[in-house]
Amino acid sequence: MINEQTLNQTLLDFRQRLSGLYPKGEVDGFVRIACYNILHYESVDILLHKDSVLPDFIVDKFHKVADELLKKRPIQYIFRNAYFHGHRFEVNEATLIPRPETEELVDMIVDENRESDLRVLDGGTGSGCIAVSLALALKFADVTAIDLSDAALAVAARNAEALKAKVTFRRQDMLRLTPCGERYDIIVSNPPYIADSEKADMDKNVLAYEPHMALFVPDSDPLRFYRALAVYGTWTLVPGGRLYFEINSRFPAEITRLLEGMGYTDVEIRKDMQRMPRFAVAKWNKEN
Numbered sequence: 001m002i003n004e005q006t007l008n009q010t011l012l013d014f015r016q017r018l019s020g021l022y023p024k025g026e027v028d029g030f031v032r033i034a035c036y037n038i039l040h041y042e043s044v045d046i047l048l049h050k051d052s053v054l055p056d057f058i059v060d061k062f063h064k065v066a067d068e069l070l071k072k073r074p075i076q077y078i079f080r081n082a083y084f085h086g087h088r089f090e091v092n093e094a095t096l097i098p099r100p101e102t103e104e105l106v107d108m109i110v111d112e113n114r115e116s117d118l119r120v121l122d123g124g125t126g127s128g129c130i131a132v133s134l135a136l137a138l139k140f141a142d143v144t145a146i147d148l149s150d151a152a153l154a155v156a157a158r159n160a161e162a163l164k165a166k167v168t169f170r171r172q173d174m175l176r177l178t179p180c181g182e183r184y185d186i187i188v189s190n191p192p193y194i195a196d197s198e199k200a201d202m203d204k205n206v207l208a209y210e211p212h213m214a215l216f217v218p219d220s221d222p223l224r225f226y227r228a229l230a231v232y233g234t235w236t237l238v239p240g241g242r243l244y245f246e247i248n249s250r251f252p253a254e255i256t257r258l259l260e261g262m263g264y265t266d267v268e269i270r271k272d273m274q275r276m277p278r279f280a281v282a283k284w285n286k287e288n
Contacts, residue, residue, distance in 0.1 A: 008050040010062050011035075017066045030075055034065050037079040072205040085133040089159050094151035095127040096214045101272045102190050105246050105279055106130055108270070109188060110137045113242075117142070119182075121236075123174050123189035123229050124148075126214055128156025128167065130188060135165040144182075146172040149213065175228045179235040187233050190246035191225035192217050222251060223258055226280075230262050237284040245280040252277040 011031055018027050035041040038061050041049065068078045076082040076097045082089055084098035085106050091097055118141045122131040125145035135143040145167050147153050153169050160167045174191065197219050199207060206215070217224055226245055233243055243264065247255055252269040259267045264282035272278035 004053045005059050006050065007039075007046070007052050007054055010054055010059050011046075011050075014062050014066050018069055021070060021072075030065075030069060033075050033079065034062060037081070038062065038065075072203075072208060074205050074209055077209055082127075084127075084129040085137075087133065087136070087163055089127050089129050089132070090155055090162070091127050092151075092155060093209055094149060094211060095155050096210055098127065098129040101274075101278055102130065102246060103133075104272055105188065105190065105244060106133045106137070108279065108281070109134060109186060109244055113138065113186060115185075116140045118185045120144070120186045120188065121146070121182075121184045123187065124191045124214065124225070125156050125169070126152050126190075128159045128169070130190065131156070131167045132160050132163055132165040134188070135160070135167050136163065142168075144168045144170065146170045146174065148173050149211070152211075152214075174225055177228060177232040179232070182236055183238050184233075184236050185238055185241050186244065187229055187237065187241070188244040189225065189229055191229070193222065193225070193246070193248040193251075195219045195222045195248070195250070222248065223254060226255055227258060230259055230264070230282075233264075233284055234262060234286075235288055237288070239285055239287055241284045243280070243282045243284070246278060247280050249276040249278060252280070255280045 014031065015027055032043060035046050038058060065078055069075060074097055076091050077093060080090060080092055082091045082098050085103050089098065116139055118138055120134055120141055120143045122145040125131050125147045128145060131143050131145035135141055145156060150171060153171055157169050192215055194215050196216055230243060256267050256269060259282045263286060265285055266283040268281045269277045270279040270281060
């Protein structure tokens, strides 16, 4: 016997199963994402079709998504995509899920760098969301992106191809960068910056599913990636070139001292939309 169930009934069941584990606002977001990925429905379509009877296989898809969410698996990994800077990016467990704060970093770079022919390096590219977004937003920019993970680079390359963005991808360890004649106007990075001791404060879905190599740094050296990229910048940034880093809000003073101690000028710590110190910007004015 076919169990006829409307969209409204299916979503009510979906919400009820998740309500004890997630806050209402988050469940509302899950509903929107699931409806878009399963039915290609926007919010208005959900209202228009709420009394439509769904085929059993569609109802089963909603059940399976709820099953995964009850395991605290991020919905972006369930559907293997996330939206960033107005574009849909493939993501999987080899890449971090892009965060809204990182969109602010991209906006900052685009707003402050309107020149043509900019040479940009994205360190620790992951899904490629920063590099691809900059390649699309900055006209005629020459964007290079590096990562140590072959799996992440494969995802990033597919994203660039899908969005028709011109980005050069290289497998390279940010902690072992050496100059080979390259020159950049901008070095940007959202590197691993969460100290190991902060793991206890993190959500289970992050710890269980997102790649630890892209998240964590040892307590003994939490600035290791910033130091490595900043040193590389002293070799490769043109005079007037800039660093743009997303940072751990615990270490703004330490990062400021680090960059100023290397000879960078105009070092700024900027706050994100939550009023947390989240970005470091610095200028290199010397000839290399």
